[in-house]
Amino acid sequence: MDLLRIATAGSVDDGKSTLIGRLLFDSKAIFSDQLDAVEKTSTERGSEYTDLALLTDGLRAEREQGITIDVAYRYFATPKRKFIIADTPGHIQYTRNMVTGASTSDLSIVLVDARKGMVEQSRRHAFLVSLLKVPHLVVAVNKMDLVDWSEEAFEEIRNEFADYASRLNIADVQVIPVSALTGDNVVSRSENMPWYQGSSLMHHLENVQIASDSNLVDVRFPVQYVIRPHSNDYHDYRGYAGQVASGVLKPGDEVVVLPSGLPSTIKEISTADGPVEAAYPPMSVTIRLNDDVDVSRGDMIVRPNNQPMVAQNFEAMVCWMSDRPMRVGQKLAIKQTTKSARALVKGLRYGLNINTLHRDEEAGSLSLNEIGRITMRTTQPLLADAYQRNRTTGGFILIDEMTNDTVAAGMIIEGS
The missing domain is CATH 3.40.50.300 (P-loop containing nucleotide triphosphate hydrolases)
Structure with missing residues (x-):
């Protein structure tokens, strides 16, 4: 079922x-x-x-x-x-x-x-x-x-x-x-x-x-954990665990690891119950590659000719979740898929009136539960898609590094 x-x-x-x-x-x-x-x-x-x-x-x-x-x-x-x-x-x-x-x-x-x-x-x-x-x-x-x-x-x-x-x-x-x-x-x-x-x-x-409703076209596999068993029986084993965000992956498929761009092919896909012939969202699997490439948490396995944008500057819609208003110039931590980085709120394009859908382009900040369109810059490039195309790779949260509170949920619109 x-x-x-x-x-x-x-x-x-x-x-x-x-x-x-x-x-x-x-x-x-x-x-x-x-x-x-x-x-x-x-x-x-x-x-x-x-x-x-x-x-x-x-x-x-x-x-x-x-x-x-x-x-x-x-x-x-x-x-x-x-x-x-x-x-x-x-x-x-x-x-x-x-x-x-x-x-x-x-x-x-x-x-x-x-x-x-x-x-x-x-x-x-x-x-x-x-x-x-x-x-x-x-x-x-x-x-x-x-x-x-x-x-x-x-x-x-x-x-x-x-x-x-x-x-x-x-x-x-x-x-x-x-x-x-x-x-x-x-x-x-x-x-x-x-x-x-x-x-x-x-x-x-x-x-x-x-x-x-699932996006089965764009292969996106954010790596959550690298599995290296400390056992003589598995001394050559290297697996990359995570949840399939979109697309279908099969053994033998040609893939690219981002952001390094190193190519390889899938050797094996397995779950807790053993090897499987295909992986698709929202399955949690471990992928093994035929080549010994450098892969770590936050990287993403994709298809060679279908890749997400690699962006440090992007625009997004955010729902502000903190009692303290959001302000332009604020520095926050960002979590997107399995990637963590630091981010700067560069600007606020407009706040949005929920009842009338009117855009307030004079808004200078966002208060608790308010929604607006902002521009951001991150310290490290994000591997992302527009939220409209992929809810997993297009979504993120912002975290106050002083309190560790989640202060916003965001949806990426476009990036560069």
Whole structure:
């Protein structure tokens, strides 16, 4: 079975955690003792119903406040597919957590309260889904039970979102009316909304096509670790371990090691279970080459006629994640694939208004959760692609060297 990575998003109290709890409950993906614990906690809190949100809101602060703070990952499977769900926060102050959860997702679910319609966070999260190049988006119009299952309320939200999404770069958008509290249209079709002829949320998650979303054209293998066993039985063994970022690698393929440019051919590809005939994303493998070339962590194995850009100067979109504003001239550490270097913020082209998508070219800095386009220079060349072409080699994080805090997530646009 293939694996679908999902991230939820939306404003506060839109019901993200409850929706995930309903998916787990109705698909029989939780144990009886987990359900007993949730029922007990719900009773102690005076709830009239079993609060399924407690299945994901695990932090004490989350339960006390009734909000999601940290990204909670839940794993479950149906007969058709395996799933990893990242339940991300809705508060604007935790937008950085949402970026973290969505950055590796195949599909994002943005919840919208049927009573409130599109709000600022709905637009913010939809824009971030577009910015992070998540291939599939589901807009779940939740709490339909509180608007008497109104088709008019649903259509109004769908039209409003379609107008906003027309200015974004999202290839696949589905809008589904649901009630996470009652389970309508979550796993099973709803009898309360006969006017809706589409699939339930679970049916869509089980059948959405994701195989074609991987970049199988550009071979990119960032080397994470060089394996040299200290044993007489393996004194000639040299393997290069890492995760395939894109493309397909096979024994016998001609490759080039960057940044040195030294050529070789693949001798063997293996996993923990032994040799394999091919490696493709997101497999973690060890590659052996026929030639004894100089390869170390941060290098990249690619095809001779299909290479990434080697850039020290580049432009990128960044989501600022620190309480301290970003300023031009700031020096930071950068982590991109398995490469680490130091970087300088050379300039801020513009800040971006999430609601209007207006570019503020007069912006002098970026504050917490703000998004903007910057120019950077690194001390060492990066082996990168534009984020739109390759989310792995085009993404990076910036780190404050004094505190070791991650202060920004970035997406490379172009470089030189």
